[in-house]
Amino acid sequence: MSGQGMSGQDQLWEVFVRSRRGLSHTHAGSLHAPDAEMALRNARDLYTRRQEGVSIWVVPSSAVTASSPDEKDPFFEPSADKPYRHPTFYEVPEGVKNL
Amino acid sequence: MTRAFKNAATALGDDALVLAQRLGEWSGNAPTLEEDVALTNIGLDLLGQARFLLSLAGDEDELAYLREEREFRNVQLVEQPNGDFAHTIARQLYFSCYQELLYRELASGDSQTAGLAAKAVKEVAYHRDHAVQWTLRLGDGTADSHERMRRAVDALWRFTGELFAPVEGLDVDLPALRGEWLATVSQVLERATLTLPTGPDRTAWAAGAGRQGVHTESFGRMLAEMQHLHRSHPGATW
Numbered sequence: 001m002s003g004q005g006m007s008g009q010d011q012l013w014e015v016f017v018r019s020r021r022g023l024s025h026t027h028a029g030s031l032h033a034p035d036a037e038m039a040l041r042n043a044r045d046l047y048t049r050r051q052e053g054v055s056i057w058v059v060p061s062s063a064v065t066a067s068s069p070d071e072k073d074p075f076f077e078p079s080a081d082k083p084y085r086h087p088t089f090y091e092v093p094e095g096v097k098n099l
Numbered sequence: 100m101t102r103a104f105k106n107a108a109t110a111l112g113d114d115a116l117v118l119a120q121r122l123g124e125w126s127g128n129a130p131t132l133e134e135d136v137a138l139t140n141i142g143l144d145l146l147g148q149a150r151f152l153l154s155l156a157g158d159e160d161e162l163a164y165l166r167e168e169r170e171f172r173n174v175q176l177v178e179q180p181n182g183d184f185a186h187t188i189a190r191q192l193y194f195s196c197y198q199e200l201l202y203r204e205l206a207s208g209d210s211q212t213a214g215l216a217a218k219a220v221k222e223v224a225y226h227r228d229h230a231v232q233w234t235l236r237l238g239d240g241t242a243d244s245h246e247r248m249r250r251a252v253d254a255l256w257r258f259t260g261e262l263f264a265p266v267e268g269l270d271v272d273l274p275a276l277r278g279e280w281l282a283t284v285s286q287v288l289e290r291a292t293l294t295l296p297t298g299p300d301r302t303a304w305a306a307g308a309g310r311q312g313v314h315t316e317s318f319g320r321m322l323a324e325m326q327h328l329h330r331s332h333p334g335a336t337w
Binding site for chain 1 (some may be wrong): 131133134136137140228232236245258
């Protein structure tokens with residue numbers, strides 16, 4: 001056995017789907033698969049069978065570093081009272097999509 | 100519609116219908132949730148092909164639900180029980196490699212099936228890819244998965260000869276496709292550290308008279324499950 005096959009242990013993968021050209025990949029969900037190639041195929045079956053996508057990324061869930069709920073306040077609250085950071089003073093030009 | 104053309108449409112339609120039913124049996128039983136969706140998804144692709152083909156031969160519901168076992172024209176390979184997951188994958192490998200070549204030929208022709216074949220060949224290319232990926236992983240995996248995959252490719256091998264027997268009314272030179280099929284399957288098995296089974300080739304005896312309506316033992320039971328609802332409640336819809 002050269003070991004290209006199963007380790008017997010599925011790992012968890014995060015799936016990102018680009019719904020059409022010009023948009024960015026968006027997190028669609030997660031799934032189990034033995035390796036990256038199978039994860040890509042499972043993602044195709046689970047998340048794009050109703051024409052939801054034109055491109056898929058899969059990333060091992062273990063590679064994701066997430067912010068902790070405990071840090072929610074220092075991370076996010078300071079931005080709550082700074083309305084000047086929101087570009088609300090512009091008119092959106094006609095014909096701009098996906099804003 | 101000539102009788103010969105209907106014969107060919109029934110044969111290919113039955114192949115797709117019966118395999119779709121077998122794959123549907125995995126629903127809720129597959130090794131993982133992801134694989135459950137993958138197998139039933141492949142089954143649904145095949146069901147779509149079956150509906151189109153059987154509609155060319157007659158009334159699709161009557162053909163699917165009201166024929167007796169001896170009237171089905173599918174190859175014996177597709178009716179073989181799911182067995183363990185390796186058996187299902189070996190059946191998929193043999194059949195989808197064959198079906199991809201067959202549809203590719205049909206798509207380049209000008210029969211009424213060319214349109215369906217052009218669309219279906221993309222579906223089947225994915226079925227083949229799915230089977231290849233799993234054959235590699237099971238064959239070149241653990242000692243247990245290797246042994247199961249070896250048993251499966253050996254057990255189903257004797258049903259592959261029938262795939263390349265000429266079908267009346269089908270405008271494809273099936274015997275000529277066997278060489279390319281064999282090259283593809285051998286290459287996959289080799290990469291999966293498996294050995295190509297030896298046994299009947301086209302010059303020798305091979306199991307399989309499904310195209311003549313002779314089926315293997317488990318087929319009747321599968322048919323009973325597939326047909327009983329329609330036979331108990333004719334015309335039932337929901």
